Amino acid sequence: MTGPRIDLRSDTVTTPTERMRRAMHEAVVGDDVYAEDPTVSELQREAADLLGFEAGLFMPSGTMTNQVAIAVHTQRGQEVICPEGSHIYEWELGMMATFSGVVPRFVPAPRGVPDPDDVRRAIRRSIHQSPSGMISLEDTHNKAGGTVLPLEVLAGVRDVAEQEGLPLHLDGARMMNAAAAQGVRPSDIARHFHSVSLCLSKGLGAPVGSVLLGSRDFIGAAHRYRKMMGGGMRQAGILAAAGLIALREGPALLQEDHRRARELAVTLKEAGYDVDLETVQTNMIYATLPDAQTRVNAWAARGLLASALDHDRVRFVLHHQITDDLLAHAQDIIRS
Known part of the structure; x- marks a missing residue:
């Protein structure tokens, strides 16, 4: 390998900033299992x-x-209505079935965006079928390329949930990216949901951790399930200190991640790779190419790391530790 290492496999690969390290060192801690x-x-x-x-x-x-969130919102034998390609199904190892005893029911989601009418049609009430237990959306939608759910779609699905008496959860791992892309406040997205999962260790740059948000009663029930899953972390303030810095400072950096993703996507397109530029709305790029792993290996030999997620798809994810200089070097590798 010659030149710098440019890691675009995920936005989870970032290391703590100096401010985070200082905050972690100075954190006041106690036993979080006892709150x-x-x-x-x-x-x-x-x-x-x-x-x-x-x-x-x-x-x-x-x-x-x-x-x-799924465990709190549902009962065993129910279905979770979710857009096709949802992270809770694709990359959470069948946990909804293993732990909560529920199964997914998918709705179409072109470029990650479901139609509220399709969500309504997916609801099951018959005694002959598994009843619907909750609705879950994902914003941004990872497998669709980091695409954003329009606010009017969120409002439409919330109307369905309210009319049908179902809880609505948001896998908002990268919802701050969605807010930045739309120029809205995070609460403008979150207000449509009964619960939200917000990841601190992706675009916001913390080393570890996510926060589940909801009503006091919901979080009270969630506390028990967190303990059951082994999530009681004792003196976790050392990690939370970095999470606070990420929450306060990370959102301001996301627009630059989005700009760089767009520039890299154009470079890939010009180099002959199949990239749907309309899906490059935040910090992700999916490129389609034959024998993806071979190409990824060739790039890695020159210092550019990406993820071959399928035999013919490669994902690139921009993050705050990719500077313009590193971006330019990545572009040179791709052009060559």
């Missing part, structure tokens, strides 16, 4: 206030926050 860690409590309050919820609960991962 006595002041830094964790501060993070939970701040996230809840930002998104307009009564309470929050800090957990090790977005998979855990999503699966705890």
